[in-house]
Amino acid sequence: MTLKPDLAWLADPEVFAVNRLVAVSDHISYPSKDAATAGRGTVFRQSLNGEWSFHLASNVSTRPAEFFLRNFDVADWDRIAVPGYMQLQGFGDNQYVNTQYPWDGVEELRPPQVPKANLVGSYVRDFSFSGPMDGGRVVLTFDGVETAFYVWLNGVFVGYGEDSFTPSRFDVTSLIEDGENRIAVQVFQRSSASWIEDQDFWRLTGIFRDVWLESQPALHLDDLFVTTDLSDDFDSAQLRLEMKLRLPEEGASVTVSLKDPDGRVVIAPQVTDAMEEMQLRFHVEKPDLWSAEAPNLYDLEIVLKDASGTVVEFIPERTGFRRFEMIDKVMHLNGKRIVFNGINRHDFDARRGRAVTYEQMLWDVRFFKQNNINAVRTCHYPNQPVFYRLCDEYGLYVIDEANLESHGSWQKDGKVEPSWVVPGDNPQWRECVIDRAISMVERDKNHPSILIWSCGNEAYGGSVIYDMSNWFRKRDPSRLVHYEGVFHDRRYNDTSDMESRMYAKPQEVEAYLNDNPAKPFVLCEYMHAMGNSCGGMHLYTDLVDRYPLYQGGFIWDYIDQAIATDPESDRLGYGGDFGDRPSDYEFSADGIVTAFREMTPKVQEVKGLYQPADIIPDAGGITLRNKNLFVSTDNSHLVWQLMLDGSLVASEELVVDVPAGGTRHIPIKLPNMDAEGEYVLQASLCLRSETLWAEAGHEVAFGETVLSAARASKPGDGVAAANLNVVRGDLNFGVEAPGFKAMFAEVYGGLSSLKVKDYEFIRRPPRLTFWRAMTDNDRGRKHGFDLAVWQTASLYQKIVGVEVDAYSNEPSVCYRFALPGLPVEPIVNYRVGRDGLIHVHAEYPGAEGLPILPIFGLQFTMDARFDRFRYYGFGPDENYCDRMRGARLGIFNGTVAGNLAKYLVPQESGNRMGTRFAEVTDENGAGLRFEAEGAPFEFGVLPWNAFELENALRPEELPPVYRTVITLAAKQMGVGGDDSWGAPVHEPYLISSSEPQSLKFSIAPIGIEEARRLNPSQYFA
Structure with a gap:
């Protein structure tokens, strides 16, 4: 019918x-x-x-x-x-x-x-x-x-x-x-x-x-289940094959053979009479074990022959010998405690959506390996089979997650309200939910990369999901089961073999670990990487060495989900841009790469915190701790460099073989450090030879230390004891030095002009800044509501006092500012030195009872032709006080427009910590040099100010570029990132409004003579 x-x-x-x-x-x-x-x-x-x-x-x-x-x-x-x-x-x-x-x-x-x-x-x-x-x-x-x-x-x-x-x-x-x-x-x-x-x-x-x-064919292998049973000493294994065949006739045979990763025969072809259901076992001595560090794959070959001996089917399958288990409440792979340096991955592409190609999946896997990510959670559905094959081959640990999420049925605007949750305990939903588990497991069961089956995501708790977890265990005892939703519904707590949480703060994680827990802890989602985020991630990764039951986490998430607005455009749209209602707008933009697979600055921190070795240089050598569980450092060079004020003085490349889990101090001989300046010793662990996922020379891990912080001063174009010509006007104060002319406007509160000949460097007088463009995290925690007084202070400060010392040895002018409604009066002092520099000192005196301070600094504007920068500080990508473990000291450069990170929504970006000097110049090298005096400053430069950034919902809404905005800050608060809907920046990375702040630096014109030589028509005589 x-x-x-x-x-x-x-x-x-x-x-x-x-x-x-x-x-x-x-x-x-x-x-x-x-x-x-x-x-x-x-x-x-x-x-x-x-x-x-x-x-x-x-x-x-x-x-x-x-x-x-x-x-x-x-x-x-x-x-x-x-x-x-x-x-x-x-x-x-x-x-x-x-x-x-x-x-x-x-x-x-x-x-x-x-x-x-x-x-x-x-x-x-x-x-x-x-x-x-x-x-x-x-x-x-x-x-x-x-x-x-x-x-x-x-x-x-x-x-x-x-x-x-x-x-x-x-x-x-x-x-x-x-x-x-x-x-x-x-x-x-x-x-x-x-x-x-x-x-x-x-x-x-x-x-x-x-x-x-x-x-x-009539004779066909319907189903195959390959498992590896390792001995307790991991010195031998049983290869088990569970097969289901369709047999048209008697007399058919099955031949099985196995080759090791080097192509050597481990199991010579063994012939067995074919049956509809078969269980075969083979003994393997001293197997090369599979792990993400050493993804050793064996080539299994199964041949089906009919009664006449003719080959009907040939089935190649790659398999890995590994054992994943819980020992004393800790997850172990091949006998070693495992730590997931993980990420959540959606199938996604800006033009194809979840219909991703093989090339995109390969790019993803190589990206993960290159940036020290060792684990992937397939949020929140099974991926294409080829993705798991890539994880097997390249070496990634996988949580394979069933296609189940019913978030809106039990949580409304963050509030748990499970009055009509599905599936819950409803028998009507039981079979379809368990069917999803069956479909995933039966398809994916032969991939050694999959360590954990996940019952899905954010579907609350209940008996249906508990039944699903027990089906996993019965069908495949070789893996563990994960489910986070029991955190909200503890009735069936055994649904998950591990305590899995989302967005628990580091202090909450630590409290759990200190309370004699029954299960190991994993953050299936953490570090909500929306916009300028991932601040404070080290507070999680630092737990790894302190708590054996802390076994890592999975960043949320890998790729921004944004859609190209048309086939030819690189413009990206987000929720609401397509007339869609209801919508959650830009909340899908929380990847560490853009929807076009471009890296954001967050990758720098992820790679640094996930690196598989600790490298600690000192004056006598380098301590190298190999955090790998299974591989030594024998495929890596240890390269050290001695830098003086950011320039290379000496270097050496060493071959160092530190065993897995081992630590070694490698002595080195440094040259004499007689010259004045800041000496920094840097060391990198780099690949000696090409791998599947990276070229030879790829840096795997990095460390550095400052050996000597005394830095030579950099005078301007003037000379010591140079005569200074002072002009004291009614409203302006001018100083002419041998290298430049400066003017200070009393009405406008600062340096209004800085010229070499007739070439002007200052567009408008600098302004004190107390406000940064809000990040996605700032908006999520209602930063604008709580800290609005500082935005007003940045916009509407006024001068309440000017003190000019025109006739001293080094003339100066000091401005005092009032801030609307705030009991605090910051000052900015300019002094023209006989060393050819303008020395600037900005002070915030502190005041009790005010909200935390987003930033304290001074903002300069120059014409848009000053469109590139060079600095000595932390980089190469942007960094913040709570996101700088992946950065390093050096001299870096870039373009002003390119310093705006490719976040889907414009926001604060481009900051650099620990800046010793910064230069902002035009294409010929003419510009201004800002040099720290005493403590380094934070440095940022963009074509827009904070308010222009904040008012744009998309990059294309930013105004045309007509100026360069330079921010020098004594301090800026961290960016945070525990979540993007209310988590505060952690206490050490906030700025108390009661704490005085001081910013000291010098300004000098640079490059004008060389620029005139290169392009005389652009510069006045």
Whole structure:
């Protein structure tokens, strides 16, 4: 009897798969070994990717009901790419929401109801098929369809599927025809499954992963489960193969062989009579163990032969020997306590959405390895199979997460309210939820990179998810089970084998660890990397050495989810930009790379804090602590450099072999350090030879120390005891030195002119600044409300006193400022020295009872032609007082426009800590040099001030560039990042308003003579 499709299935959580085949492993079969090694794919598979005919209906009632018929005319239909998303190809609107359901405020629904506004995409493709093999089977596979779909072949209904992120497989043997065929698919945007696919992402629709046919021979390996049982001393192992075969006749055989990572035969071909279900065991001596540090993969080969001895299928599978277990409440890999230096990864691309390509996945994996990330959580759904193969090969630990999230059913605006939570304890949802676990595990079970199965994300607690966790344990005891939601519902606390938290503050983590906990602790999400963030991350990573039960965390998250506004543009849009309501706007922009996979400055800190070695230089040598668990440093050079005021004095490259977990002090001989200046000893651990993921010379770890901080002064163009010509006007005070002319305006409160000949460097007098452009974290914690007095102070300060000392040996002028409504009067003093420098001293005296101070500094403006900078301080990327562990001292340069980090929403960016000097110049090198006197200052330079940055919601909203804004600060508060909706910056990185602040530096024109020589027409004589 022919089964008829039923639209009622869309709203029935108990109907989630119709005619779908059981889930199986993701192994690939070839007709022979030669075919497998040819590198052209398998002839058993035929891709149906490509261009399909397409029709979009805005709701169910207007869909083309009989489009699946073979003679239905689709000549006038649109065309769409598969794999791909409807919305990203111009069919339907993009929508981004976080926890709320996308129909909230549009339709009043409760699960499992389906919205009336339900886009329907109808897909049709005609294709030619060469015909199935005699006695075999043809299977149609959809690797991923969001959210629910019905499929027909040659006018006959095939089946129905939900679960967007695991394969739906259908037996189409009786329907496929030699020659021309027509496949028809109807994809529905919403179904009951939408209630449990409430992930924090763009709500997209379509056939977004591969579609393919597989012509399976009559003798076929249906399913394979490879496990490795290691002895307690890890000196031997049992390789176990659990196989399910389809056997057309007796007399077939299975041949198994194994080669080690170097290609040596470990298990010579062993032949066994084929059975429908088989359990094979093989003994392996001294296996090379798999880990992220040493991803040793063995090549397993399985050959199926029919009764005549003819090869029917050849199955290559790469496997790793490893054991993951809990020992004394601590997770261990191969007997060693493991620490996850992890990140959460969404499948995402600015133009393709979650339909990512192999090249993008490879880029991601190489990026993780290059930046010391050793673990990935697949938030919040299974990824494509090839991603796990890359993790196996390159070496990454994986938490594989089931496609389950129902955040909006139990949490509203951060408040827990589980009155109608799904799935909870509702038996109506049990089978579909556990089916998602089955589909993930059965597909992914052979990947050594997967250490942990996750029950999903932010779906509260309850018996349904507990049952899911127990299914994981029963099916695969070789892995542990993760679920964070029990934190909110402790009734089924054993759902998770570890205590998993999101965004717990370091102090909360420490309190848990000090309370004799029953489970190890993992932060499945931490360091919400939205905008200018990741401040204070070291407060987490510092816990690793202090608490054995602290086993790391996973940064939220990897990539900004932003969408290119059109195919040709690099302009990115976020929630709300596409007319989508409700929307959570830019909240999806919380990656450490942009949506175009460009690195942000946050990567610098992540790489530094996750580095696998501690390097501590001193005057006598370098202490190297190898934090790896399994590999020595024998593939690395230790390179040290002695720097004087940022310039190289001496260097040496050493080969140092420190065993895993070992520490060694390597003595070095430094040259005499007789010259005056700041000596810094820096050391790097760099790859000696190329790896899969990096070139030779790639820096893995870094450390430095300041050996001598005495720095030589840098006089300006004047000479000692030079005569200074002073002009005392009514409102202006001028000083002429041999190298420049300076003017100070009493009315405007500062240095109004600094000229060499007639070449002007100052656009407007400097202003005191107490305000920085708010970061995403600042906005989330209502910084603007709490600290608004400092914004007002920056905007509306006024001069209340001017003291001019015109006739002393070094003339000076001191300005005193009042701030609106604040009981504090900061001062700025300028002194023109006979050393050719203008010496500036800004003081904030401190006052009790005021809010914390965002920043205290002085802001200069120059013309836009001064569009590049060079400085000696921490870099090369921006850094802040709570985000500078990944930075290093050096002389760095850049462009002013390029100093605005590529955060999706403009905000404070471009700061540099510990700046000894900074130069802002034009293309010919003419400009100003700012040099610290005493303590280094913080330095930032951008084409816009804080208020222009703050008023722009997108980079394209920033005003045209017409000036350069230079900020020199005594101190700026940290950027924070525990979360982006209220977590404060940690206490050590705040600025108390009662604490006096002092900023001292000198100014001098530089480069004018050389600039005139290079381009005389640009400069006045």
